[in-house]
Amino acid sequence: MQGENREISYRTYNAYADFIHHLYEFYLGCHARDNKNTNITNKRGEERTRIIEGYILNHAQRIMNGFRDLINNGTAPDWVNDISYYDVTVPDEFAKDFREYRNKVCGHVAFERSSELSLSEFYQKYHKYLYSMYRDAMYCWGNHGEEFPDLKEITAFTVMVERERT
Known part of the structure; x- marks a missing residue:
């Protein structure tokens, strides 16, 4: 970032x-892919919440444990942090807070966006877990040297917008 102002x-x-x-x-x-069940994304209520939060919490802990084990085995990449960063128990409320912040700071129109939820506190408390989860899934981002797929309507939309501009 260069400078600081309200827009930034x-x-x-x-x-x-x-x-x-x-x-x-x-x-x-x-989660839907791992369980070969897209139905979970259509479920509502407490059962869905419990299942998804359990998946996220367990996945985050698995990632932290994996890095800890790599460090202990002497096989960790040189870019990893000190073991104290990974040798932790992911807080039980992480998955619940992740869901709530996802819903309120971006996913839904809600007055809590600016009045009740502190994104700064969330960042300080949980960013290392989010970043570790993101980094763990990096192999999913990008096309790995293959031709980018035709995404049908997504591709058609872009073509239409470009035509409208001219």
Whole structure:
């Protein structure tokens, strides 16, 4: 960032809110894939919440444990942090807070966006877990040297917008 002003603050907040939203949705999709059950994304209520939060909490802990084990085995990449960063128990409320922030700071119109939820506190408390989850899934981002797929309506929309511009 270069400088500081209200517009940069607004854009920074929204960019991180988008990151939270998209990462949560990604892991929701991973859960459906891992369980070969897209039905979970259609369920509502406490059962769905319990299942998804359990998946996210367990996944975050698995990632932290994996890095801890790599460090202990002497096989960790040189870019990893000190073992104290990973040798932790992911807080039980992490998955619940992740869902709530995903819903309120980006996913839904709600007065809590600016009045009740502190994205700063969320960041300080949980960013290392979100970043670790993002980094763990990096192999999913990008096209790995293959031709980018035709995404049908997504591709058609872009073509239409370009035509409308000219």
